[in-house]
Amino acid sequence: MSDGKARTWDVRGIAWWLPGLAVILSGVLLYSPFGVSLIEGRFVVAVAMLLLGASAAARWWMTRTDGEAPRRLVHARRSLGVEAVLAAGFGVLGIAASTMPVSLSLVWVGAFWIALGGCGLLAGARRDDVVVASAALAGWQVLAGAILATLPFRTGLDFTAWTILSLVSTGVAMVVRGVRLTAPLPRLSALRWWRPAAVSVQLIVLAVVAGWYGTVVTQAARQDAEQARLAAFYEVPQGVSPEPPGTVIRSSPMSLPGVNGRGQRILYWSQDRNGAPTVSSGMVWTPLTEGADRPILNFAHGTVSLGAECAPSRQSGIAASMPWLNDALGRGWVVAASDYAGAAGTGDGEHYLVAADQGRDTVNAARAARNLPGTGASTDMLIYGVSQGGLVSLAAAAQSPTYAPELHLVADAATAPASDIAGILRERPPQLLDGWAVVPFLTTQYAKAYPQLDPNALLTPQAAARNHELAEAGCAATPFAALFPRLTVIPGMGDYFKGDPLADPRWRRAFEDNRAPDMSPGTPVYLAQGLDDQLVPPKFTAALVERYCAAGTPVTTQWNPGVGHDNHNEKAVSPRVIQWFAAHLTKTPTPNNCPDPLPTR
Numbered sequence: 001m002s003d004g005k006a007r008t009w010d011v012r013g014i015a016w017w018l019p020g021l022a023v024i025l026s027g028v029l030l031y032s033p034f035g036v037s038l039i040e041g042r043f044v045v046a047v048a049m050l051l052l053g054a055s056a057a058a059r060w061w062m063t064r065t066d067g068e069a070p071r072r073l074v075h076a077r078r079s080l081g082v083e084a085v086l087a088a089g090f091g092v093l094g095i096a097a098s099t100m101p102v103s104l105s106l107v108w109v110g111a112f113w114i115a116l117g118g119c120g121l122l123a124g125a126r127r128d129d130v131v132v133a134s135a136a137l138a139g140w141q142v143l144a145g146a147i148l149a150t151l152p153f154r155t156g157l158d159f160t161a162w163t164i165l166s167l168v169s170t171g172v173a174m175v176v177r178g179v180r181l182t183a184p185l186p187r188l189s190a191l192r193w194w195r196p197a198a199v200s201v202q203l204i205v206l207a208v209v210a211g212w213y214g215t216v217v218t219q220a221a222r223q224d225a226e227q228a229r230l231a232a233f234y235e236v237p238q239g240v241s242p243e244p245p246g247t248v249i250r251s252s253p254m255s256l257p258g259v260n261g262r263g264q265r266i267l268y269w270s271q272d273r274n275g276a277p278t279v280s281s282g283m284v285w286t287p288l289t290e291g292a293d294r295p296i297l298n299f300a301h302g303t304v305s306l307g308a309e310c311a312p313s314r315q316s317g318i319a320a321s322m323p324w325l326n327d328a329l330g331r332g333w334v335v336a337a338s339d340y341a342g343a344a345g346t347g348d349g350e351h352y353l354v355a356a357d358q359g360r361d362t363v364n365a366a367r368a369a370r371n372l373p374g375t376g377a378s379t380d381m382l383i384y385g386v387s388q389g390g391l392v393s394l395a396a397a398a399q400s401p402t403y404a405p406e407l408h409l410v411a412d413a414a415t416a417p418a419s420d421i422a423g424i425l426r427e428r429p430p431q432l433l434d435g436w437a438v439v440p441f442l443t444t445q446y447a448k449a450y451p452q453l454d455p456n457a458l459l460t461p462q463a464a465a466r467n468h469e470l471a472e473a474g475c476a477a478t479p480f481a482a483l484f485p486r487l488t489v490i491p492g493m494g495d496y497f498k499g500d501p502l503a504d505p506r507w508r509r510a511f512e513d514n515r516a517p518d519m520s521p522g523t524p525v526y527l528a529q530g531l532d533d534q535l536v537p538p539k540f541t542a543a544l545v546e547r548y549c550a551a552g553t554p555v556t557t558q559w560n561p562g563v564g565h566d567n568h569n570e571k572a573v574s575p576r577v578i579q580w581f582a583a584h585l586t587k588t589p590t591p592n593n594c595p596d597p598l599p600t601r
Contacts, residue, residue: 012062017178019055023048023171027164033462033494035164038156039098042105045163046094049112053087055174056080056119079123086115103154109163110149117141136202137173143206144169147213152220153482155473156466161485216482226316227309233265234281234308234345242277243269245360246367254283256319261285261329265313268368270341272449273356278341280361283313284369285325285335286376295380295410295585297328298366299337300389300396306352306441310475311344312337321386321567324574331582334377338365340392349471352445353388353421355514359395363404382581383412386570387536390417391516397525398517411584412519413526413577416536416565419516419544422508425501427537435463435496437487438535440471450510457504463496516544519553524590526556526580528573530563531599542598549594556580557593 026048035041060080063073090112094100100108120138144166151158233252240249249267256263263285270280286294299322304310312318319325328335338361340350351357362383370377381400385393397412418424421442428435443455444467456464474483502508519525525548529541538559548555558576563569583590 011182012059013178013181015055015058015062015178016181017175019051020171020174020178022051023167023174025171026051027167027171030160030164030167031489031492033492035160035492037462037465038102038105038159041156041160041163042094042098042100045109045167046091046098048167049087049091049094052116052170053084053091056084056087060084076123079119083116083119086119087112090115102156102159105159106148106151106154106162109159109166110145110147110151113141113145113148113166115145117143117145134173134177137170137177139202139206140173141166141170143209147209150217152217152224153474155469155486157469157473157486157489161489164489165485220482223309227314230314231308231345234267234311234314236267236279236346245269245271245277245364246371248368248371249279251284251372254313256316258326259285259319259329260326261287261335264372266365266368266372267346268364268371270338270361270364272341272351273354273360278357278361279346280338280341280364281311281313281344281346282336282338282365282368284337284365284372284375285329286374287329287332287334289332290376291332292376293378294332294334294376295382296366296369296377296407297333297335297581298362298369298381298383298393298396299335300358300362300383300385300392301337301339302385302387302389303352303438303441305472305475306343306349306444307472307475308343308345311339313339314344315475321570323567323571324384324578327575327578331578333382334369334375336365336369338362348448349445351449352441353391353418353514354446354449355391355395355517356399357449358392359397359399360403362392362396363400363407366407367404379406379408380410380585381407382410382584384577384581385413385417386415387565388418390414391419391421391514393417394419394516394519394525397523398519401520409520409523411524411526411581413528413580415528415573415577416530416533416569417516417527417541417544418536420540421514422502422511423515423540423543424536425511435501436470436490436493439496439501440467444468444471446507446510450506453506453510458497458501458507460495460498462494466493518551519548521552522554524554524556524584526558526577528558528560528569528577530560530565530569530572532562533565533569535565538599545594545598554590554592555594556591557596559599 026044029035029044030041035044060077063077063080090108094108117138120141121135148162151162233250237249247269249269252265254263254265263283266284267279267281270278272278301312304312325335340358340361342348343350366381369375383393383397393412393414394417397409400407400409443458447453447455455467459467473486502511527541527545529538531538545555545557558573560569560572563572580590
């Protein structure tokens with residue numbers, strides 16, 4: 001090395017930047033359809049490990065000396081030798097066990113980074129050393145390994161996301177180090193501000209990452225403990241004979257922060273569209289004061305994912321998605337909310353968007369509320385649903401007069417309803433990420449509800465390989481910080497559908513059979529929609545308004561400019577829906593917007 005102001009070209013930099021480029025390429029391969037298959041993905045990671053081992057071996061060879069070597073160099077050389085052997089061993093292990101379970105894969109990669117970073121730290125890197133890693137890179141590898149090995153979310157998506165991040169960041173650091181060694185650049189040490197600034201940035205990044213991960217782990221541990229406590233409640237009793245729909249199997253008190261009412265978690269009998277008995281869970285809320293002849297507000301929730309712990313009655317933060325709850329309780333109403341049959345641990349997942357099945361689950365939640373002692377529930381029923389629940393609420397309202405004639409349907413409201421599944425799939429809106437984000441719920445559960453349907457008729461091989469995992473990988477209520485890595489991986493996973501999702505006539509017929517049903521004459525309907533909704537495009541709600549109005553159904557509409565498919569829409573809609581319901585309970589006239597022009601047609 002030169003003692004002047006310029007750094008001379010050093011061949012040893014090649015041992016950094018060349019393997020570094022290959023490691024970056026490995027991360028890019030994972031962020032592609034090639035990485036969707038876990039077997040090929042683990043093979044890519046194993047090859048990257050061998051490349052890192054080769055880099056360490058090349059630097060070990062470059063440290064050979066003919067005479068007495070400095071003690072520090074001998075120490076670094078030993079660490080490089082250990083690093084090379086460990087990296088090669090981990091790589092060979094990964095190739096030999098390429099079908100290892102996901103959980104073991106996370107531990108395998110995590111242990112590799114911890115070992116690699118540990119060798120770098122033990123080597124005692126100095127500022128201008130050319131043969132061992134910088135302390136910052138080694139520290140990052142140890143941190144990345146600890147996160148991977150202890151990650152509370154054990155899915156293939158998590159494995160892919162965090163391994164991509166670890167590979168790319170390590171590869172970039174290696175390339176930068178190699179370029180600095182091989183390019184004749186001025187000494188950075190001449191810039192007195194550089195080193196303290198770099199150290200400060202590294203410490204800030206370390207603190208942020210450690211704080212974030214600590215929060216995720218704490219939340220996950222708290223949630224796991226709570227879900228373990230709740231699991232027994234949702235176990236369906238074995239050997240019991242089915243009872244009439246709406247019969248309560250068991251109930252248990254529940255509370256939610258900020259909710260001014262008495263809550264009960266319930267397990268009750270329901271039915272599917274063919275009349276077969278099913279079991280659903282849900283919630284019933286009553287005002288704090290005693291009362292009788294209370295109207296029932298029957299709520300149909302939106303998409304929450306298929307994991308048992310995702311069901312609304314198992315989520316401590318679910319009240320945030322029900323901003324109208326205290327208003328309804330304050331008016332003296334009973335609130336019933338179904339989880340839908342098969343959810344929460346009562347079966348193998350809800351029949352997602354099978355309108356007739358989930359409509360019956362919703363109606364039977366109102367029956368259960370009436371059968372639950374102490375609610376004071378009357379026969380008057382209001383139904384309110386959002387997104388997925390918007391379709392479910394319309395299906396419940398359409399079935400109610402004949403399926404549950406003992407209940408008096410007063411009015412129905414639906415916000416951004418998924419009223420035309422076939423049309424939405426044909427539209428392929430951007431938020432669907434070509435299917436990956438939402439449609440796994442649909443394809444996995446339709447195949448259960450309709451045994452004649454084969455998901456492989458619709459899905460690419462990479463989608464078929466990950467379909468069930470994606471459907472159960474995370475709850476809508478999971479902190480975004482925990483979901484973010486998965487959401488960043490999905491766009492790199494290639495096409496979800498083979499082509500037109502409606503090309504298969506059996507699937508198309510099933511989707512079309514589950515569009516929003518026609519209403520019984522005279523049933524008032526409130527339809528609300530955000531005009532910037534990219535998941536359920538407004539034109540489908542507009543078409544539903546046209547259809548209902550043409551059939552003589554009185555429709556009140558609310559169009560929200562600048563609002564998408566999110567909680568902002570619900571906050572804008574729910575106060576007016578509650579007031580609209582109250583008007584119908586007192587037989588106060590409400591607007592019929594059928595004559596009004598539609599903003600999106």
